[in-house]
Amino acid sequence: xxPRQRYELKxxxxxxxxxxxxxxxxxxxxxxxxxxxxxxxxxxxxxRYGRDAKELLLEEGQERFSEMEADELERFVGGDPLLIAxxxxxxxxxxxxxxxxxSGFVVYVHVLPEESSARISNHDSRPFFETMGSVRRANRELxxxxxxxxxxxxxxxxxxxxxxxHEVKRMLIEEGVLCPVLR
Numbered sequence: 001x002x003p004r005q006r007y008e009l010k011x012x013x014x015x016x017x018x019x020x021x022x023x024x025x026x027x028x029x030x031x032x033x034x035x036x037x038x039x040x041x042x043x044x045x046x047x048r049y050g051r052d053a054k055e056l057l058l059e060e061g062q063e064r065f066s067e068m069e070a071d072e073l074e075r076f077v078g079g080d081p082l083l084i085a086x087x088x089x090x091x092x093x094x095x096x097x098x099x100x101x102x103s104g105f106v107v108y109v110h111v112l113p114e115e116s117s118a119r120i121s122n123h124d125s126r127p128f129f130e131t132m133g134s135v136r137r138a139n140r141e142l143x144x145x146x147x148x149x150x151x152x153x154x155x156x157x158x159x160x161x162x163x164x165x166h167e168v169k170r171m172l173i174e175e176g177v178l179c180p181v182l183r
Contacts, residue, residue, distance in 0.1 A: 006035035006181040009081035012104035013177060016146055018139050019088035020116030021109040022156045022164060027085040029165040034178065038083035041090060044072050053087055066093030077103040089138070091145035100149050105177045107168055108150035113139045115157050151175070 015023040024040045031038035042053040045068060049056055057065045069090050076082055077099060084104070090096050100106055113136045152171045156164055172178035 004033070004035065007178050008181050009036060009083070009172075010177050010179060012077055012081045013083050013172065014100050014104050014106045015083065015085045015109055016091055016100070016106055016149060017088065017109035017156070018111050018113070018116050018142060018146075021088070021111035022161060023085040023088075023109050025161045026109060026156075026164050026168065027083040029161045030168060031083055033165055034169065035181075036083055037080070038085065039076055040085040041069060041072050041076075042085075042087045044076075045069065045087075048072070057089075062092075066090075066096060069093060070095040070099060073099045073103075089142060091142060091149060097145060097149060105172070105175065106149045106151045107171070108146045108153040109164070110146075110153055110155045110157070112157050 015027055017023055024043075027038040027040065030036065045056060046052050049068070051059070053065075056068065060068065069087065070093055073084070073086075073090075073096060076084055081104070086096075086100075091100070113132065116135065116139070152168075152175065154164055154167050154171070159167075169178065
């Protein structure tokens with residue numbers, strides 16, 4: 001069997017979007033399909049501090065949590081380019097936005113609040129998921145940041161991980177961010 005085509009990133013790719021958009025799943029799928037490395041910022045924070053992102057946010061407060069996210073981003077942008085799945089609210093932090101804007105290529109993974117809520121099985125594990133009103137409000141507050149930072153946008157509503165990965169892969173190749181490795 002012929003091995004899959006391998007690719008390399010010319011710069012890091014940040015996947016941003018609201019909770020439940022599919023950023024982590026998309027990063028993993030792209031990594032597997034293209035032979036790349038990926039990281040999830042929320043999971044990296046959980047490993048570093050021994051608590052999940054929601055616990056850290058509630059215990060540390062928004063300002064300190066945003067600094068922790070920025071510190072974690074900086075750890076990963078200094079090395080080889082990666083696929084980086086960002087937490088849904090990461091874009092609210094000024095320092096995080098600066099890192100995203102200056103350090104890579106940003107893919108906004110769009111999801112409607114209703115689909116986001118339907119995709120997340122355990123709402124207790126996510127901040128702002130008390131009611132659909134709080135979900136819509138949080139999404140509405142973050143939309144301007146997503147739009148400001150996005151180099152490209154992919155709509156995840158009603159799509160499979162495979163179809164989104166195919167679409168994002170095509171976008172990244174067209175933008176010169178993802179390139180085939182010559183054998």
